[in-house]
Amino acid sequence: MVATVLSYLDPGSGSMILQMIAGGTAAIAVTAKLYWRRVTKFLRIRRSDDDDQ
Amino acid sequence: MRDRGSFRDPGNRVFDAPDAVYRALSAEAAAEWRAVAATPLARDPRLAATEEVEPAPEGWAAMLRHERVPFVSYPYEWPFSLLKRAALLQLDLLVDALGEGLILKDATPYNVQWDGARPVFIDVGSFERYRDGTAWEGYRQFCQLHLYPLFLAAWKDTPFQPWLRGRLDGIEPAQMRNLLSFRDRFRRGATTHVFLHARLERRYAHRAKEVKSELAKAGFRKELVVANARKLRRLVEGLDWTGSSAAWGDYAQTCTYDDADAARKAEFVRAAVASVAPRLVWDLGCNDGAYSKLAAELGAYVVATDADHHVVDRIAREERERILPLVVDLADPSPSLGWRGAERKSLPERGKPDLSLALALVHHLAITRNIPLAELVDWLAGLEGALVIEFVDREDEMTQRLLAAKRDGLHADYDRATFERLFRARFEIDRSEELAGGRRILYLARPR
Numbered sequence: 001m002v003a004t005v006l007s008y009l010d011p012g013s014g015s016m017i018l019q020m021i022a023g024g025t026a027a028i029a030v031t032a033k034l035y036w037r038r039v040t041k042f043l044r045i046r047r048s049d050d051d052d053q
Numbered sequence: 054m055r056d057r058g059s060f061r062d063p064g065n066r067v068f069d070a071p072d073a074v075y076r077a078l079s080a081e082a083a084a085e086w087r088a089v090a091a092t093p094l095a096r097d098p099r100l101a102a103t104e105e106v107e108p109a110p111e112g113w114a115a116m117l118r119h120e121r122v123p124f125v126s127y128p129y130e131w132p133f134s135l136l137k138r139a140a141l142l143q144l145d146l147l148v149d150a151l152g153e154g155l156i157l158k159d160a161t162p163y164n165v166q167w168d169g170a171r172p173v174f175i176d177v178g179s180f181e182r183y184r185d186g187t188a189w190e191g192y193r194q195f196c197q198l199h200l201y202p203l204f205l206a207a208w209k210d211t212p213f214q215p216w217l218r219g220r221l222d223g224i225e226p227a228q229m230r231n232l233l234s235f236r237d238r239f240r241r242g243a244t245t246h247v248f249l250h251a252r253l254e255r256r257y258a259h260r261a262k263e264v265k266s267e268l269a270k271a272g273f274r275k276e277l278v279v280a281n282a283r284k285l286r287r288l289v290e291g292l293d294w295t296g297s298s299a300a301w302g303d304y305a306q307t308c309t310y311d312d313a314d315a316a317r318k319a320e321f322v323r324a325a326v327a328s329v330a331p332r333l334v335w336d337l338g339c340n341d342g343a344y345s346k347l348a349a350e351l352g353a354y355v356v357a358t359d360a361d362h363h364v365v366d367r368i369a370r371e372e373r374e375r376i377l378p379l380v381v382d383l384a385d386p387s388p389s390l391g392w393r394g395a396e397r398k399s400l401p402e403r404g405k406p407d408l409s410l411a412l413a414l415v416h417h418l419a420i421t422r423n424i425p426l427a428e429l430v431d432w433l434a435g436l437e438g439a440l441v442i443e444f445v446d447r448e449d450e451m452t453q454r455l456l457a458a459k460r461d462g463l464h465a466d467y468d469r470a471t472f473e474r475l476f477r478a479r480f481e482i483d484r485s486e487e488l489a490g491g492r493r494i495l496y497l498a499r500p501r
Contacts, residue, residue: 002421011190013255013264014226019188021253022245022284037408044268 057395058163065178066113072301073423075106076117076178079143080215085181092153093182099142101166101175122166122173123354123377124333125403128198129218130368130379130387131162132360133206136213139165140199142172144286147189151279156183160191162198163397169354170372175361186269189278195285196246197223204229204247206294208237214380221391226251242288296363314488318429318495319347321486322410322441323416325497326351328483329439331407337383338414342368348410349375353400356406358383383414384422409433411442412495413451415472420455420464426473434500444472449492467492 056074057066064082068075077087086105089095095103102120109116128136139162147157155212164176181367189195202213209232216224229249237243301306306442310318326334326348336345339357341364349355354375359365360382370377381400382386390397411433418424432442445452448468456464480498487494 009194011261012193013257014255014256015193015196015250016188016190016261016264016268017253017257018250019192019277019281020271020273021249022105023280029108029439044410 054373057393057464058391058395058397060392062159062178065176072099073121074175075118077110078115078117078178082112082178083109086115086117086177087153088134088179090178092155093152094146094153094155095177097149099146099174100177102174103177108494116381117177117179119175122175123176123326124356125218125378125395125398126356127387128162128202128376130212130377130381131214132369132380133203133213134366134369135170135378136162137166137203137289137292138172138261140195140203141197141286142174142273143199144282144289145192146174147191147282148279148286150180150278151183151275151282154183155180156189156278156432157189157191159187160195160199164417168378169374169376170369170378171374183257183275183278185250185275186273187265188268189281190274192281193226194251196229197225200246200285200289201226201229201244202244203289203292205232206296207292208233208240212380215363218390229460241291246288272383277501282342284366290438294366298446309490310489310493314493317486317488318412318443319343321495321497322412323347323351325439326353326453328497329408331438333404333406334409335406335436337409337411339368339378339410339416340364340413342371342373342378344410345410346373346379348408349373353408360384363407384418395487406438408439408441409436411440413445414445415466416443416445416452416455419454419467420459426467426472430475430479437500439497439499440480442476442498444469444476444496446492446494449489462477 054069056067056069059065064079066077068077090105092454096098100162104118106116106118128139131139133208142165143157143160151384158181160181164179165172165173165195166319198217202217205211205213205216206223208489226247233243233247238248322344331353332347334345334348334353334355335342335347336342337354339345339359341344342357345355345357345368355377357365357368357378358381360380362380365380368376387397387400389395389399389402415426415429418429419426434444447456447467452467470491476496476498479501481501483497485494485496
């Protein structure tokens with residue numbers, strides 16, 4: 001779906017791949033952040049459950 | 054009148070009018086504009102002030118009106134500090150745009166203009182809605198037209214201006230790689246943005262569609278674009294260029310004027326600027342910018358040009374409000390460039406000055422660069438505005454130094470009488486003043 005979007009500028013395939021590689025640590029950080037949010041959300045749900053009781 | 058530099062993006066068409074710049078948008082581009090207009094970016098002072106006007110011209114979905122910048126300039130005229138500032142602005146706007154769910158679809162420095170030393174982003178058409186899973190399509194352009202030229206200056210002490218003027222698309226990754234030495238491999242940013250970039254470009258040539266879909270499936274996301282932009286920003290922020298010492302960098306200290314003459318010269322220029330009351334001043338051969346500052350203080354907008362990148366960069370670092378410092382060699386000035394030779398304009402085509410300052414300039418052009426005096430006078434008259442010009446006669450110490458480098462007799466006709474004869478043929482002299490015991494003469498004149 002995304003792949004059908006046309007750009008007016010040739011972004012360069014290699015240049016796009018590079019952005020994935022250059023963002024390496026950031027990619028890890030994003031994943032970590034995702035799980036961290038799940039954990040905190042989980043904790044928050046428990047806490048709110050406690051409040052309800 | 055249609056701007057002949059704005060055809061590359063088919064969704065936008067730019068028109069030049071005396072009061073402002075107008076931009077017609079296709080239905081698709083108009084939808085992107087509406088998305089931008091709903092965010093604070095539409096009123097961001099870093100962007101040229103923009104408003105939608107009615108009605109849209111026939112065949113277009115919307116029409117925008119932009120505030121005009123005082124004078125258009127191009128990256129191949131900018132000193133290091135301006136290109137660096139423009140690069141930082143691109144990255145800042147990219148990050149801010151992503152925060153609003155938008156992205157910059159390109160990264161050309163031609164989208165940045167200047168109000169003095171303050172960068173103004175002039176192309177709202179570059180913003181569009183961010184689509185999940187996509188990378189920054191302007192990254193390659195950012196490297197070619199910002200990052201590599203800055204590397205060239207900072208790492209190789211090589212001026213980037215001739216490279217950008219020689220090729221409007223800038224320096225390609227493989228070309229940049231070939232310019233770097235073994236030692237450069239260890240510089241920050243070299244491995245990723247040059248060596249790896251060049252290698253990947255070769256490996257993935259002509260596989261854009263496939264790569265785009267791969268990236269989307271691998272979970273490429275906005276946060277990665279932001280992270281890359283922040284890293285790039287730190288990299289650019291750390292780049293500096295001081296270069297070898299300027300030939301004329303200390304000119305103000307070493308010139309042949311004593312204090313009294315220097316004060317009289319400044320007074321002559323001040324009085325000239327006050328009497329002409331120019332809106333736009335060109336300071337040709339601006340050196341340390343002392344006279345540009347004087348004209349700016351009197352309310353003019355000054356385009357300060359010099360062939361010496363060092364002195365121009367020094368002015369740029371002072372970040373003056375009404376002074377645009379440009380690297381221009383008058384013996385080899387910016388030509389018309391690009392498609393049909395009309396995409397980028399020569400200097401006079403971008404607006405002629407109301408007043409030009411040509412101080413301590415004539416002897417350099419006439420003697421060092423062998424520009425005939427008659428040619429020089431003719432060119433200055435063609436600028437149509439008033440002119441403050443200094444003629445430095447043969448006996449002057451500086452002229453003697455320049456003549457010493459030339460074959461005897463080559464500039465036998467370089468003297469005050471010849472200059473005045475040629476000058477009076479094209480100019481009406483309002484007033485003149487002799488300095489340094491008559492070896493230097495100042496004139497305020499208007500073309501006939």
